Amino acid sequence: MTVSRCRVLRFYDRQQSRLARLVIMGFVGVTLMCFMARLVPAQESNENKRELIRFDRIQLTDVYYSEGAHAGDLNGDGQADAVYGPYWFEGPAFQQRHELYPAKPQDVNGYADNFFSWVYDFNKDGRNDIFVVGFPGTPAYVYENPGAAGWDKPWPKHEVFDWVSNESPHFTNLVGDDTPELVCTRDGFFGYATVDPDAPLAAWKFHTISDRIAAERFGHGLGVGDVNGDGRLDVLMQSGWFEQPTDLNSPRWVLHPANFTARGGAEMYAYDVDGDGDQDVITSLAAHEFGLSWFEQVQDGDRIDFREHKIMGDRRSQNRYGVLFSELHSVNLQDIDGDGLKDIVTGKTYWSHHRQSPMWDAGPVVYWFRLVRTPNGVDWLPYEADSQAGIGRELSVLDVNNDGLLDMVVGGMRGAHVLIQKRAQVSPGDWDAAQPKPYNGPVDDERQDDQASGFGERVPGALEGEELKVARVSGGHTSNQIMASFNKGKWSNNAQLFWTGGKPGDELELVLPIKTSGRYQISAAMTKAVDYGIVTISVDGQSLGEARDLYNRPDVVSTGTVDLGQAELAVGDHKLVVKLQGANPAAVKAFMFGLDFVQLKQL
The missing domain is CATH 2.130.10.10 (YVTN repeat-like/Quinoprotein amine dehydrogenase)
Incomplete structure (x- = not known):
């Protein structure tokens, strides 16, 4: 510039x-x-x-x-x-x-x-x-x-x-x-x-x-x-x-x-x-x-x-x-x-x-x-x-x-x-x-976004990753992981869906239930750590944004709410697919993935 x-x-x-x-x-x-x-x-x-x-x-x-x-x-x-x-x-x-x-x-x-x-x-x-x-x-x-x-x-x-x-x-x-x-x-x-x-x-x-x-x-x-x-x-x-x-x-x-x-x-x-x-x-x-x-x-x-x-x-x-x-x-x-x-x-x-x-x-x-x-x-x-x-x-x-x-x-x-x-x-x-004055209001005032404000709290209206149905996983396996021991981040419901053992090219397919037809803004919160991979996310074959690099060093942290994109979704079950693309050059090549929650906002 x-x-x-x-x-x-x-x-x-x-x-x-x-x-x-x-x-x-x-x-x-x-x-x-x-x-x-x-x-x-x-x-x-x-x-x-x-x-x-x-x-x-x-x-x-x-x-x-x-x-x-x-x-x-x-x-x-x-x-x-x-x-x-x-x-x-x-x-x-x-x-x-x-x-x-x-x-x-x-x-x-x-x-x-x-x-x-x-x-x-x-x-x-x-x-x-x-x-x-x-x-x-x-x-x-x-x-x-x-x-x-x-x-x-x-x-x-x-x-x-x-x-x-x-x-x-x-x-x-x-x-x-x-x-x-x-x-x-x-x-x-x-x-x-x-x-x-x-x-x-x-x-x-x-x-x-x-x-x-x-x-x-x-x-x-x-x-x-x-x-x-x-x-x-x-x-x-x-x-x-x-x-x-x-x-x-x-x-x-x-x-x-x-x-x-x-x-x-x-x-x-x-x-x-x-x-x-x-x-x-x-x-x-x-x-x-x-x-x-x-x-x-x-x-x-x-x-x-x-x-x-x-x-x-x-x-x-x-x-x-x-x-x-x-x-x-x-x-x-x-x-x-x-x-x-x-x-x-x-x-x-x-x-x-x-x-x-x-x-x-x-x-x-x-x-x-x-x-x-x-x-x-x-x-x-x-x-x-x-x-x-x-x-x-x-x-x-x-x-x-x-x-x-x-x-x-x-x-x-x-x-x-x-x-x-x-x-x-x-x-x-x-x-x-005219000078700025030191703040003397509440020190724990409410966050300005929809993230959980403390461990164990659910994000209102979110679909918890650990509660979504796994329809298919092409490599590795999934489990529910309690996140209480990771004190550098916050996770809704204090848990995540944890995918381990996958390799680049593998896919995790989740069932995304829709109760009302319409156009939705789709958001998600995921986990970042030194051994996590790079992923892309799609719904019913429609790509939702760019690849997400989930590498972080040295702590295990949350991405916070990430806007993925918009999609027209009819009543019924839809396919939410996470695909492993690789890993950051600095990452431990374990290609892990953690999903905290998915949010759907009807437009």
């Missing part, structure tokens, strides 16, 4: 000048109450003033065209222009828009054909082009900037890559050459696509760095960063990181397993959070559910391991300041306040799984979490940047108006918005009133 860096002016006389420029520019937006503050150096009558940050919202459109938005200078005037789906909007006012291709509003009850965009001059003609990645599993295109004479008609379109998967791809300089690479997955492989500098608009070449362990089409959680500090960028994913080799001709990068997140979040980052000199990892925990954590790097000899520190969980008591929202499907890491430490920017990807996600109808917020290092450790102070814009699957942070302050460009189901950073000098009392 291409992001501008900024230098923040600290003295009050410069701050006054900057605010004056912002007022003169006349941005139209809704001023929202979001905010952090920082002490301004003492200067005569202003020695008691403190500085608040807020963001003013400019709506580009309220129509759903894309799952992400970006910005860059497209018309050569030195000002960043915003890009959202089929349109680009001239900065800094963002009122004049131009089509890249014929605009067609997208169905908010489905998903757009445009997910991500980046601004880059591919053919080195002095004009920035637009690189677009669409729905997972579809091609990527470069829209070639035709210059002013062609801005009001469709831009030339070039297919440069045939298949982009993972819902958090990165366009960044991974291998240290002159041109950025597209880091993504393709057909189940992690890897990166390179641009031929002599033919940048021709087909790009994909380099695999893994065995076939990624989700074939979708998949969550992906990042780029120098995890081990050797000066080479590595690739992060939900259950580990791939170490970049010294020889890029190596067919596979070494995978170092790490238990970051069972379900996969969004963009992942390697960053020295605690200032101890090594690289920690930042990630959301479930793109369509809850959770945000940083993972402290700890070393045991030559071995790198990670210790989780939760920033925000699935209840208010799991954030120091009581902040709670779901669907963190995009995360950015930038120094919002200019103090030299990078802050987390994220928000709610509103309607990301429609009515399937917990708290789906809560406010479409955008937040930034200010990193603070203290003698007692690390803190992340939460500030609401906006309460109406929400985010999509791409949240961009850059200085769009050349004032030295980082702004936000967001797009998704609620259209597209630019959030302009502004600052004001306020009294100590006003500054204190």
Whole structure:
């Protein structure tokens, strides 16, 4: 992701000048109450003033065209222009828009054909082009900037890559050459696509760095960063990181397993959070559910391991300041306040799984979490940047108006918005009133999803795995397993259906009883452990989503509720089939499988 860096002016006389420029520019937006503050150096009558940050919202459109938005200078005037789906909007006012291709509003009850965009001059003609990645599993295109004479008609379109998967791809300089690479997955492989500098608009070449362990089409959680500090960028994913080799001709990068997140979040980052000199990892925990954590790097000899520190969980008591929202499907890491430490920017990807996600109808917020290092450790102070814009699957942070302050460009189901950073000098009392306050509510308040809240409790309305009828098993055997001894996770009814002895290709067929005909959302909770396999799930021959990697190290844990897909089901018994596909390279090859429960929600 291409992001501008900024230098923040600290003295009050410069701050006054900057605010004056912002007022003169006349941005139209809704001023929202979001905010952090920082002490301004003492200067005569202003020695008691403190500085608040807020963001003013400019709506580009309220129509759903894309799952992400970006910005860059497209018309050569030195000002960043915003890009959202089929349109680009001239900065800094963002009122004049131009089509890249014929605009067609997208169905908010489905998903757009445009997910991500980046601004880059591919053919080195002095004009920035637009690189677009669409729905997972579809091609990527470069829209070639035709210059002013062609801005009001469709831009030339070039297919440069045939298949982009993972819902958090990165366009960044991974291998240290002159041109950025597209880091993504393709057909189940992690890897990166390179641009031929002599033919940048021709087909790009994909380099695999893994065995076939990624989700074939979708998949969550992906990042780029120098995890081990050797000066080479590595690739992060939900259950580990791939170490970049010294020889890029190596067919596979070494995978170092790490238990970051069972379900996969969004963009992942390697960053020295605690200032101890090594690289920690930042990630959301479930793109369509809850959770945000940083993972402290700890070393045991030559071995790198990670210790989780939760920033925000699935209840208010799991954030120091009581902040709670779901669907963190995009995360950015930038120094919002200019103090030299990078802050987390994220928000709610509103309607990301429609009515399937917990708290789906809560406010479409955008937040930034200010990193603070203290003698007692690390803190992340939460500030609401906006309460109406929400985010999509791409949240961009850059200085769009050349004032030295980082702004936000967001797009998704609620259209597209630019959030302009502004600052004001306020009294100590006003500054204190705007600061996050420690949470003092219940510490065991109810979870916000439908998972069991304690051992032995049944998830209401769920079909317990251990109670489903086994119609057929092609290899190995099944049994009911009590899960009380595994204290790192929670299982409905304190039990699971346990399948052992199977091999890749074997199938477990269960009877799924339906009492009322209709269309159903099918969800399940499964178990993850060091000796569990990779499985696919189908109902009556219809595939339900991508392959599920159930490897986890070192603990036995639950996946939590996983949305599998939708199916039309008539009254009667149906075939729910689990098929073993293999195992994570780091797993003990026992190919085990555990089913906690299945949930059916009639739509």
